[in-house]
Amino acid sequence: MSRLPQSGHPVLSVENLTVDHPGRDRTVRAVDGVSFTVGAGEALVLLGESGSGKTTVARTVLALPGRAARVTGSVRLGGTDLLTAGERTLSRIRGRRVGYVAQDPTGALDPLRRIGPQLTEVLRRHRIADGRRAARALVPGLLAAAGVSDPERIARSHPHELSGGQRQRAAIALALACGPELLVADEPTTALDVLVQAQVLDLFGRLRAERGTALLLVTHDLEAARRVGGRVAVMRDGRVVETGPAERVLSRPGHSFTAELVATRQEAHR
Ligand SMILES: Nc1ncnc2c1ncn2[C@@H]1O[C@H](COP(=O)(O)OP(=O)(O)OP(=O)(O)O)[C@@H](O)[C@H]1O
Ligand SMILES: [Mg+2]
Numbered sequence: 001m002s003r004l005p006q007s008g009h010p011v012l013s014v015e016n017l018t019v020d021h022p023g024r025d026r027t028v029r030a031v032d033g034v035s036f037t038v039g040a041g042e043a044l045v046l047l048g049e050s051g052s053g054k055t056t057v058a059r060t061v062l063a064l065p066g067r068a069a070r071v072t073g074s075v076r077l078g079g080t081d082l083l084t085a086g087e088r089t090l091s092r093i094r095g096r097r098v099g100y101v102a103q104d105p106t107g108a109l110d111p112l113r114r115i116g117p118q119l120t121e122v123l124r125r126h127r128i129a130d131g132r133r134a135a136r137a138l139v140p141g142l143l144a145a146a147g148v149s150d151p152e153r154i155a156r157s158h159p160h161e162l163s164g165g166q167r168q169r170a171a172i173a174l175a176l177a178c179g180p181e182l183l184v185a186d187e188p189t190t191a192l193d194v195l196v197q198a199q200v201l202d203l204f205g206r207l208r209a210e211r212g213t214a215l216l217l218v219t220h221d222l223e224a225a226r227r228v229g230g231r232v233a234v235m236r237d238g239r240v241v242e243t244g245p246a247e248r249v250l251s252r253p254g255h256s257f258t259a260e261l262v263a264t265r266q267e268a269h270r
Helices: 054-061 087-093 115-125 132-145 151-155 164-176 194-211 222-228 246-251 256-269
Strands: 012-022 027-038 043-048 070-077 098-101 182-186 214-219 231-236 239-245
Touching: 012 054, 027 043, 027 054, 027 070, 027 214, 027 231, 027 239, 043 054, 043 194, 043 222, 054 070, 054 182, 054 214, 098 164, 115 132, 115 151, 115 164, 132 151, 132 164, 151 164, 164 194, 182 194, 194 214, 194 222, 214 222, 222 246, 222 256, 231 246, 231 256, 239 246, 239 256, 246 256
Parallel strands: 043 214, 043 231, 098 182, 182 214
Antiparallel strands: 012 027, 012 070, 231 239
């Protein structure tokens, strides 16, 4: 289902991104000169402590940095600059070329509607399926691809009838419905138990391998970063202090801050 990126372009390319949130007393520089790329089938994990700017990067990639935010630099999806694109282009891109999974799936799901119709609506809005019947036929497969074990029942359920893990999988099915080139996931497993966490992270791995989906994952969880593999960019105070393969960065940190993060985590485990 996924389209290949234009030749010569990474799927996502972020260059010298700076985001300021103007406040009453002072302006907060949430992101300060961040650059990275993510290619087809690759994963980049933004790792860092609370307030380091991870969510601000993720939201800016979705061109949703917040009303008052001042953004400079560039965010390119294939050949399209998302920071200068118009609202019409962006609404075609969001949901279709970029899928978004948040920590709390409640925001992605309409509490008043069953899961199935929510999925068919997205499929029809982005013209993935013509007509209700064709869209409906795709729903069980989408839910199964998101790791739902009883897709027919889940499709007939309202969000409040699902467990937390099922809700998150329904939200993932929604994010994946249109076969996006890029999946942005912000702490998608923080609210889930350890077993379900691992299953969701492994699901992202399969999407990368089977569909070539690029993944931008935000987490403060070193174990999650390790499980996803790929590359890690360690953030602190809005900057990337270190970047490299997850395996190397987490076992042999090249920056004292990363070493501190790893040590704190190991202490918490003792
Ligand atoms: N809409 C906003 N208005 C003003 N300041 C903001 C806004 N969003 C974020 N900030 C500030 O920007 C900084 C980075 O916040 P961000 O949410 O990106 O951090 P984070 O790394 O995602 O943290 P966490 O792990 O707690 O989710 C923080 O100092 C935060 O207070
Ligand atoms: Mg955050």
